[in-house]
Amino acid sequence: MSTARQMSLGLSMRYHGYHVAAWRHPDYVPGCNVDFSAYRDVARHAEAEKLDMIFFADGVAVRGTDTPEGALSHDMKNAELEPLTLLSAIAACTSDIGLVATASTTYNEPYHVARKYASLDHISGGRAGWNVVTSWSDQEALNFNRTENLAREERYARAAEFVDVVKGLWRSWEADAFTHDKAGGQFYDPAKLHVLNHKGPFFQVRGPLNSCRTPQGEPVIVQAGASNQGRDIAARHAHVVYSVSQTVEHAREFYADLKARAAGMGRTGAAPLIMPGITLYVGATQEEAQAKFDTLQALIDPLAGLALLYTFCGDLSGHDVDGPVPFDALPQGGIISIGAGLLAEAKAGNLTIRQLYERVAAGFTGRFLIGTPESIVDDMQMWFETGAADGFNICPPMLAQGMQDMSDYILPELRRRGLFRTDYPGTTLRETLGLA
Amino acid sequence: MSTARQMSLGLSMRYHGYHVAAWRHPDYVPGCNVDFSAYRDVARHAEAEKLDMIFFADGVAVRGTDTPEGALSHDMKNAELEPLTLLSAIAACTSDIGLVATASTTYNEPYHVARKYASLDHISGGRAGWNVVTSWSDQEALNFNRTENLAREERYARAAEFVDVVKGLWRSWEADAFTHDKAGGQFYDPAKLHVLNHKGPFFQVRGPLNSCRTPQGEPVIVQAGASNQGRDIAARHAHVVYSVSQTVEHAREFYADLKARAAGMGRTGAAPLIMPGITLYVGATQEEAQAKFDTLQALIDPLAGLALLYTFCGDLSGHDVDGPVPFDALPQGGIISIGAGLLAEAKAGNLTIRQLYERVAAGFTGRFLIGTPESIVDDMQMWFETGAADGFNICPPMLAQGMQDMSDYILPELRRRGLFRTDYPGTTLRETLGLA
Numbered sequence: 075m076s077t078a079r080q081m082s083l084g085l086s087m088r089y090h091g092y093h094v095a096a097w098r099h100p101d102y103v104p105g106c107n108v109d110f111s112a113y114r115d116v117a118r119h120a121e122a123e124k125l126d127m128i129f130f131a132d133g134v135a136v137r138g139t140d141t142p143e144g145a146l147s148h149d150m151k152n153a154e155l156e157p158l159t160l161l162s163a164i165a166a167c168t169s170d171i172g173l174v175a176t177a178s179t180t181y182n183e184p185y186h187v188a189r190k191y192a193s194l195d196h197i198s199g200g201r202a203g204w205n206v207v208t209s210w211s212d213q214e215a216l217n218f219n220r221t222e223n224l225a226r227e228e229r230y231a232r233a234a235e236f237v238d239v240v241k242g243l244w245r246s247w248e249a250d251a252f253t254h255d256k257a258g259g260q261f262y263d264p265a266k267l268h269v270l271n272h273k274g275p276f277f278q279v280r281g282p283l284n285s286c287r288t289p290q291g292e293p294v295i296v297q298a299g300a301s302n303q304g305r306d307i308a309a310r311h312a313h314v315v316y317s318v319s320q321t322v323e324h325a326r327e328f329y330a331d332l333k334a335r336a337a338g339m340g341r342t343g344a345a346p347l348i349m350p351g352i353t354l355y356v357g358a359t360q361e362e363a364q365a366k367f368d369t370l371q372a373l374i375d376p377l378a379g380l381a382l383l384y385t386f387c388g389d390l391s392g393h394d395v396d397g398p399v400p401f402d403a404l405p406q407g408g409i410i411s412i413g414a415g416l417l418a419e420a421k422a423g424n425l426t427i428r429q430l431y432e433r434v435a436a437g438f439t440g441r442f443l444i445g446t447p448e449s450i451v452d453d454m455q456m457w458f459e460t461g462a463a464d465g466f467n468i469c470p471p472m473l474a475q476g477m478q479d480m481s482d483y484i485l486p487e488l489r490r491r492g493l494f495r496t497d498y499p500g501t502t503l504r505e506t507l508g509l510a
Numbered sequence: 511m512s513t514a515r516q517m518s519l520g521l522s523m524r525y526h527g528y529h530v531a532a533w534r535h536p537d538y539v540p541g542c543n544v545d546f547s548a549y550r551d552v553a554r555h556a557e558a559e560k561l562d563m564i565f566f567a568d569g570v571a572v573r574g575t576d577t578p579e580g581a582l583s584h585d586m587k588n589a590e591l592e593p594l595t596l597l598s599a600i601a602a603c604t605s606d607i608g609l610v611a612t613a614s615t616t617y618n619e620p621y622h623v624a625r626k627y628a629s630l631d632h633i634s635g636g637r638a639g640w641n642v643v644t645s646w647s648d649q650e651a652l653n654f655n656r657t658e659n660l661a662r663e664e665r666y667a668r669a670a671e672f673v674d675v676v677k678g679l680w681r682s683w684e685a686d687a688f689t690h691d692k693a694g695g696q697f698y699d700p701a702k703l704h705v706l707n708h709k710g711p712f713f714q715v716r717g718p719l720n721s722c723r724t725p726q727g728e729p730v731i732v733q734a735g736a737s738n739q740g741r742d743i744a745a746r747h748a749h750v751v752y753s754v755s756q757t758v759e760h761a762r763e764f765y766a767d768l769k770a771r772a773a774g775m776g777r778t779g780a781a782p783l784i785m786p787g788i789t790l791y792v793g794a795t796q797e798e799a800q801a802k803f804d805t806l807q808a809l810i811d812p813l814a815g816l817a818l819l820y821t822f823c824g825d826l827s828g829h830d831v832d833g834p835v836p837f838d839a840l841p842q843g844g845i846i847s848i849g850a851g852l853l854a855e856a857k858a859g860n861l862t863i864r865q866l867y868e869r870v871a872a873g874f875t876g877r878f879l880i881g882t883p884e885s886i887v888d889d890m891q892m893w894f895e896t897g898a899a900d901g902f903n904i905c906p907p908m909l910a911q912g913m914q915d916m917s918d919y920i921l922p923e924l925r926r927r928g929l930f931r932t933d934y935p936g937t938t939l940r941e942t943l944g945l946a
Contacts, residue, residue: 097690097692097697098692098695099692100692102692104688104690104692105688105690108632108721108722109632110602110632110633114602133720134621134622134625134720135621135720136718136720137720144700146700147696147697147698147699147700147703148695148696148697149697150697152697152698152718152720153683153688153698153720153721153722154720154721155629155632155633155721156625156626156628156629156721158594158595158598158626159594159595159598159626159629159630159633160598160629160633162594162595162596162598162599163598163599163601163602163633164602165546165599166546166550166599166600166602166603167602181619182622183617183654183655185570185571185617185653185654186570186618186622189570189592190592190594190595192592193591193592193595193596194595196544196545196546196591197546197591197595197596197599213716216714216715216716217621217715217716217717218619218621218715219619219713219714219715220714247589252540252541252589254533254540254541256533256534256535256536256538256540259534259584259811259814260583260584261533261583261584261585261586261588262583262588262589263583264580264582264583267583277655278652278655278656279652279653279654279655280571280649280652280653281653282572282588283572284569284570284571284572284573284588284589284590285544285589285590285591285592286544286589375695378695
């Protein structure tokens with residue numbers, strides 16, 4: 075009945091819900107998107123349910139553009155809390171759940187990133203994780219003295235060096251470097267301090283980090299890049315990989331490729347763990363689940379819908395929303411590589427513009443499922459047991475309600491099948507992920 | 511008996527104690543310098559005693575050099591927690607006390623600083639403060655792609671523009687910009703969003719900040735620069751100024767100058783509040799206080815003592831520590847402007863090298879007092895009532911013990927004289943400081 079291998083589950087908490095119309099739902103509490111206590115309460119709920127980790131995606135700008143004109147003011151994705159401060163506050167109110175925050179290698183310096191995640195690892199007793207991103211939007215560039223984002227090649231070259239520097243800084247001090255020898259007057263053993271002295275094409279960083287070795291040794295590294303360069307960084311460094319796959323076939327290809335790349339770099343053990351993102355609409359019956367879905371979809375303002383498509387399709391406001399997607403007129407070379415699968419799906423299905431933005435709203439670029447606990451867990455189990463996933467990154471359409479659905483429906487069914495833990499195996503994120 | 515005007519009091523918490531030999535004291539718990547719970551407990555104590563704020567000084571490097579050779583390993587100032595993550599965690603465990611963290615304008619980008627302090631202000635319900643520093647050490651430069659620090663003129667020019675950008679970003683959204691109009695589908699009112707579009711010599715930052723207006727409107731600004739450029743930034747922006755004065759005459763000059771500069775810029779009201787740093791050695795009797803002082807001073811390793819002087823005097827290890835300070839051989843142009851007063855004091859007093867490093871150890875660059883509650887509060891009251899101070903930034907030689915001394919000795923005496931509050935007047939730092 076129960077299997078030795080169990081799923082990893084993360085809860086993605088940004089914006090207090092991912093659905094573009096979540097904030098219009100009667101149950102959404104206005105202002106919860108910037109309310110610390112609202113996030114804290116969901117984090118505690120996720121910890122009570124023994125989830126591996128909570129996660130904050132991030133960008134260093136209001137990424138939306140006001141195209142079509144007026145669209146931006148219909149979108150809740152303008153105001154948020156900063157992930158490292160927020161997770162540090164949550165760390166003080168929790169004891170076991172992993173805490174994963176995004177930071178960009180394009181618009182940060184490695185010393186700051188190394189230091190802040192080390193500090194979070196200390197504060198949380200070994201529960202910190204860094205989701206490494208390279209940032210994709212020009213809006214971010216405009217906040218950091220540039221007129222456009224770095225080109226992909228340069229972004230990834232910088233990212234690769236950035237991660238090396240951060241890991242080097244995390245290794246500045248051996249775990250037993252600080253001797254605290256009061257009688258002899260020696261605070262640390264000089265032989266156990268390693269000054270980095272990094273000099274590379276992007277960074278010159280002397281070190282050492284003004285911290286000591288963290289409870290996990292080094293915080294967990296998470297990565298989500300789907301491109302060739304992103305997969306290489308993930309294979310080399312990541313403990314967890316967030317993936318986006320529309321089909322189980324694509325997911326299996328990605329899974330096998332990542333595991334093979336990691337093995338090719340000499341890595342052994344379970345990492346990198348592959349956790350595709352999924353958005354769940356669940357009810358005791360299929361009808362109840364469908365009604366939850368339909369309620370949210372009916373609240374999508376067409377302007378907000380068109381803004382959702384802007385990144386992939388440009389401005390479609392000159393077209394009839396109930397007419398076909400003008401595939402031939404779309405800008406070439408999507409900004410986000412994960413947008414390609416979505417457009418292929420739209421083309422195959424002959425979707426109208428409205429149907430396409432409804433599709434994006436339902437699960438953003440990821441997969442969404444509408445069903446009963448049994449049907450959804452059947453699907454998750456199939457992915458988990460057929461080489462497509464080691465677990466899932468749950469991206470709820472509405473955060474508190476989505477976590478409640480996990481509690482009420484999904485986790486009991488997963489546990490009935492022995493697919494998810496009933497308690498934490500230790501206190502660090504590495505232990506929870508089975509990587510300690 | 512009680513006066514309308516009362517002191518502001520801050521507690522400076524870095525390193526869990528400022529004395530270079532604090533960690534060798536029998537009461538110092540090894541590892542408390544990187545232990546979140548140890549800081550949290552002192553913060554709660556400070557809040558129970560109604561202090562205005564806790565404060566973390568900061569630098570983005572191990573600032574000490576290993577000169578004389580081996581000195582660095584005798585110093586506890588190598589390992590610490592990062593202030594913004596630490597204060598965010600403390601925010602979740604407190605409800606009223608102000609939370610002030612240092613961030614450098616030389617080794618940061620304004621968008622990150624604006625965002626993180628805004629986030630801390632949200633998380634804490636309006637208790638965030640930013641201590642603006644320009645960073646003085648080459649060690650920091652070496653961690654950020656440079657070989658030496660920026661020259662003073664450039665540092666301060668950058669700082670002035672940096673603060674303008676941060677304040678502009680904090681004003682991106684009016685307080686009532688977010689309408690949350692579920693029925694109409696409008697999340698915010700476009701007329702209440704102000705895009706910064708800053709283009710200056712150091713920074714190009716478009717904005718807006720991806721936050722909403724914070725509980726305080728804008729976090730409190732703290733400054734500590736003693737130079738002419740530092741005073742100008744303080745006079746223009748600061749709500750609180752940390753000053754370093756060895757004599758009441760110097761303190762009065764500084765106080766009057768700052769207030770006059772602020773008035774000259776059209777500022778009215780109590781700010782900037784001037785809070786000189788002081789280090790207290792207090793006991794029920796003078797003998798008890800002196801014994802506390804002597805115990806710590808006796809624990810100073812000569813190498814650690816010489817390292818304390820390195821910043822001001824260069825490497826003095828070739829000289830007899832019990833011989834005179836070789837004033838004529840010292841490097842010209844002290845790195846820190848506040849070091850000048852200290853050297854003048856040493857020259858006037860004909861101090862030996864040992865006596866000078868003992869003087870620095872006792873109160874770093876600030877003033878220290880050894881006495882009974884009555885004698886110390888007499889001194890504080892005289893400064894407070896004769897135009898030298900609006901309050902004090904307490905820099906304890908040992909943190910937990912120093913806060914306990916405040917509780918046991920200083921605060922009861924201040925309250926007996928009506929010089930310090932018995933409860934918080936509100937919940938934000940601005941309210942606590944009397945600036946709301």
